[in-house]
Amino acid sequence: MLTGAVIGLGRMGLTHFSILNTHPQVNFVAVCDSSSFMLKKVAKHLNVRAYKNMGKMLEDVRPDFVIVATPTAMHAEAVKCAVACGAHVFVEKPFSLNPEQGRELCRVVQGKNLVHQVGYVNRFGDVFMEVKKLLDSEAIGNVVTFKVEMNGPTVLHGARGSWRSKTTEGGGCLYDFASHGVDLINYLIGPPARVLGAVLGRIYSEGVEDTVSATFVYEDGTRGNLLANWSDASYRKPTCHFEVLGRQGKIMANPYSYKVFFRKDPELEGFSQGWNERYFASIARPVRFFVRGFEFTRQLDYFIDRILEGRPSEVCSFEDGLEADLVIDRIRRNGENGGQAGG
Numbered sequence: 654m655l656t657g658a659v660i661g662l663g664r665m666g667l668t669h670f671s672i673l674n675t676h677p678q679v680n681f682v683a684v685c686d687s688s689s690f691m692l693k694k695v696a697k698h699l700n701v702r703a704y705k706n707m708g709k710m711l712e713d714v715r716p717d718f719v720i721v722a723t724p725t726a727m728h729a730e731a732v733k734c735a736v737a738c739g740a741h742v743f744v745e746k747p748f749s750l751n752p753e754q755g756r757e758l759c760r761v762v763q764g765k766n767l768v769h770q771v772g773y774v775n776r777f778g779d780v781f782m783e784v785k786k787l788l789d790s791e792a793i794g795n796v797v798t799f800k801v802e803m804n805g806p807t808v809l810h811g812a813r814g815s816w817r818s819k820t821t822e823g824g825g826c827l828y829d830f831a832s833h834g835v836d837l838i839n840y841l842i843g844p845p846a847r848v849l850g851a852v853l854g855r856i857y858s859e860g861v862e863d864t865v866s867a868t869f870v871y872e873d874g875t876r877g878n879l880l881a882n883w884s885d886a887s888y889r890k891p892t893c894h895f896e897v898l899g900r901q902g903k904i905m906a907n908p909y910s911y912k913v914f915f916r917k918d919p920e921l922e923g924f925s926q927g928w929n930e931r932y933f934a935s936i937a938r939p940v941r942f943f944v945r946g947f948e949f950t951r952q953l954d955y956f957i958d959r960i961l962e963g964r965p966s967e968v969c970s971f972e973d974g975l976e977a978d979l980v981i982d983r984i985r986r987n988g989e990n991g992g993q994a995g996g
Contacts, residue, residue: 654680655960658716658740660707660731662686662695665745665772666722672950673720675942676957683714707731711738718768718960721745724816725823729754736761741768743956747832748974750823752982755975762971768959770952770966771974773836775893775908777948777955779937784895784906785841792919793899799842799877801834805891807883810857818860825861827853827981830891831881835984836969836977837895838869842877844976845869851988856884867984879984908946909933 657679659666666686673679683702684695692703704710711719711734719735721728721744728744735742742762748771749755762769775781787793807830808817816822817829838845847870853862863884869877883891895906903914910932918926940950952969959966 654678655717655957656680656682656714657718657720658683658685658710658714659720659722660685660710660735661721661723661727661745662688662691663722666720668944668949669720669722669743669953672942672944672953673957676954678961679957682716683710685710708734711735711740716740718743718956725750725828726816726821728823729758732758733761736765736767739767741956741960743770743772743953744974745772746836746974746977747771747823747828747981748971748978750821750828752975752978755971755978759971759975766963768956768964768966769971770956770959771969771971771977772952773833773840773969773973773977774946774948774952775833775837776840776968777951778908779947780906780908780911780931780933781837781841781895783931783936784904784911787904787913788841788897790921791899792921792924793897793902793904793913793915795873795900796842796875797898797900798875799838799895799897801838801877801879802894802896803831803834803879803881803883803891804885804888805830805883806886806888807891808857808863809884809886811859818858820861825853825858826863826881826883827865827984830883831865831879831984832977832981834879834881834893835980836973837893838877838879839973839976839980841895841897842869842875843871844980845877845983846872848980848983848987851984853985853988856882858884862988865984865988867987869980908948 685704685707695703718741721731817824849868851867854864856863865881867879897904905912912930940947
């Protein structure tokens, strides 16, 4: 059995706890949060120790692994504390507030036999994993252009006082929402050479952006766009759409299905010239426990499997998290520079 602890009992911390609390080889022994209300509920209903001080918790229980699900501003301290006590670490996205902090955390785990992973959950989604295979096989030829659109009703009024309303805490559409789109682009296409035309717009928020748009430019001439809006009331829940045009075809995908167009008859079993459509139900691989989506369980079970196998994470490692941090930083700096060249 692996012993585990959670730092941060917000929405994601509770999600991760509920998923791994059902894992046959995991035993949670402690949780840490700043909310007295949450800690009282934990003490009453869960068989774990509850702490307000993460340093004290880690010193007392010495868990095998730690889930860090705090606001982004607290990631660095929590990760360093966990690594110092020899724990494997899963940290929510985005990895850190800036590339300098991200590089420091990568150095902290360097040379240590510890599994480290960042919670960019789209990499574990059934549809996007299929799309990745198609792109890696060059089934639609060299990529010409692409687009990632993210929309949702996360912020529909001013959120004063919340960490989401403060850039210094990791709030704002870019860090908290569009970061998923950034990592999806890094995963499917690769990190861009430059970021141009970035615009960070406001709808309801005062201290942070509600919309993000940017153009990604690659050395081989590929260009793409990221468009994100977390203040769109027409959506019931957050969603993501990916579209890519290649010289020999096109792919359109969301978490529930994808369509691929081939100009010629492809050398792929089950596909033909023209449009081909696949739905989640026909490609999904079942998981042992469902909360919010298959991908949430799959990413955590992958983390646990890697610990048990004594193998490093090859998906969403700290280095992958840093790659996203670097692009996010380029978008912010380019947006603050009026979207001019040089980002």
